[in-house]
Amino acid sequence: MSKPLNIGLIGCGFMGRAHSNAYLKVNHFFKREHRPVLKAACARPQELEKLKAFAEAWGYESIETDYRKLIERKDIDLIDICAPNFMHKELTIAAAKAGKMIVCEKPLAMTAAEAEEMTAAVEKAGVPNMVSFNYRRVPAISLAKQVIGEGRIGRPFHYRATYLQDWTIATDVPQGGMALWRLDVKVAGSGVTGDLLAHSIDTAEWLNGPIQRVVAATETFIKQRMHVETGKMEPVGIDDACMFLAIFANGSMGTFESSRYARGRKNFNTFELNGELGSLYFDLEDPHILQYFKYADPATGKKIESHLTGWQRIHVTNSEHPYMGKWWVPGCTIGYEHTFVHGFADFLAGLEGGEKFQPDFRCALRTQKVCDAVLRSAKEQRWLEVE
């Protein structure tokens, strides 16, 4: 018999849809005791019509326009935060006080100081918690983690990440409001650093260990944009682009680059790891492929004969590959939305005595500290240790 897990979801945009879809799918593909029930969706009163349509489309049993009411409800077990970044702290602290489980979208917070408070709140309440760095659960990225764990890359030398988009190049794109809150620093906290590089940093630290030191540069190419709420031209406070160098605790060197001004790039999230025995490369625009270069056998150290070396494109769809045994038959691909299904499958497994879910708030606090160090380094124009 399955145990219902009643979901109260806040925010009915992109992530609201991605999470709702994943809650509905997870038990069809993963055998879990808990079954998410879409109990209530919540958004602000001015979004009532959008909220109603959202609730109807996804089959929510009820709606709320005041998050406090949602959090107080006895029939809600888990609060899922899919609202813009500036709301994460307030919502987390209220939900933790009410003893609810919490799923929070990334970036965890606007700053590391906020993330500290949020982590303390969930840990004090002792509630299960999850931060939605969903890219860890792209099967090809999970396979990269496995390959590294098997010692196939050997001593790492270089980690190279890019996260590029191109949707803010036009000068007449406004900032703020419902659709463009990402450009408003008061709502987003930062630009590409929190929005895109937080993903790259989470993946990097998961695959290659902690980042110790960083030096960064940021740029805001368009200095003023019309604000949707005031109707006036206002300064742009976010970073449009950010690049940073990193030294990892394992001695390897990292480069990270992110921009929303990379014409032609839509969601170009890549990484490459170069080690003594081999290399790995991944590109989210080709998500079912992991590229692997094998230089030597990790068990024997024996070099591959030179005329046979070359990059392998592993089509990550075999049942032996992470998560893929739960989906279709080898050769059939899955996509973006499945990363959220995998996240919830693992979160539920954690509730049921399996491995505790990662990344949790404590882990995402680390990422936030790296983001803070990057932004501070860009301002102070010097290398900084990550706290």
Ligand SMILES: NC(=O)c1ccc[n+]([C@@H]2O[C@H](COP(=O)([O-])OP(=O)(O)OC[C@H]3O[C@@H](n4cnc5c(N)ncnc54)[C@H](O)[C@@H]3O)[C@@H](O)[C@H]2O)c1
């Ligand atoms: N894991 C990922 O890959 C991923 C992808 C996109 C977004 N996110 C994160 O998810 C969160 C939500 O992003 P989204 O893309 O779903 O945004 P969105 O704009 O599509 O939806 C956000 C929802 O929040 C509400 N909202 C919007 N502006 C608000 C405001 N000023 N005050 C209060 N509520 C407001 C509305 O209900 C809106 O529908 C953000 O923290 C974002 O960083 C994560």
